[in-house]
Structures are given as structure tokens and as C-alpha cells.
Amino acid sequence: QYGVDGEIKRLNQMGIEMTRDGVLKLNEEKFNKVLVERPEDVRKFFAGDGFKTGFIAAVRREVAELTSVGFS
Numbered sequence: 142q143y144g145v146d147g148e149i150k151r152l153n154q155m156g157i158e159m160t161r162d163g164v165l166k167l168n169e170e171k172f173n174k175v176l177v178e179r180p181e182d183v184r185k186f187f188a189g190d191g192f193k194t195g196f197i198a199a200v201r202r203e204v205a206e207l208t209s210v211g212f213s
Contacts, residue, residue: 145194147185
């Protein structure tokens with residue numbers, strides 16, 4: 142999803158899901174298993190290239206966009 146070239150493309154592949162009330166829920170067992178089996182894919186998903194790709198870069202862009210909107 143976030144332009145990464147690893148096998149992990151979505152949070153739920155690592156045991157991170159959003160509940161109906163918008164709260165992120167972590168399945169530690171699943172996350173730890175994926176982290177042990179595919180550490181480089183986890184890193185690629187979150188960090189990407191550090192600028193344009195990856196989950197962190199996507200969140201940064203979204204926050205910047207939301208905070209730059211002026212309210213009247």
C-alpha cells in the first residue's frame with residue numbers, strides 16, 4: 142500500500158487492527174511472530190525510503206495536510 146517493496150503491505154498483516162471506535166489494537170503474539178520471521182519487511186513497511194514511501198511517511202503527509210487546513 143505505502144509504496145514499499147516488502148511483502149508486508151497492511152497493518153493487519155502484523156496484527157495491528159483498527160476497532161470500530163477508531164482505536165488501534167495490537168495482537169502482540171502475531172506482531173512478534175511477523176517481526177521475528179520478516180524483520181526487514183516490517184522495517185520496509187514502517188520506514189520505507191524515509192521520505193516518500195512507507196507508513197511513517199504517509200502518516201507525516203496526512204498530519205501535515207490536516208494541520209495546514211485553515212479554519213474560519
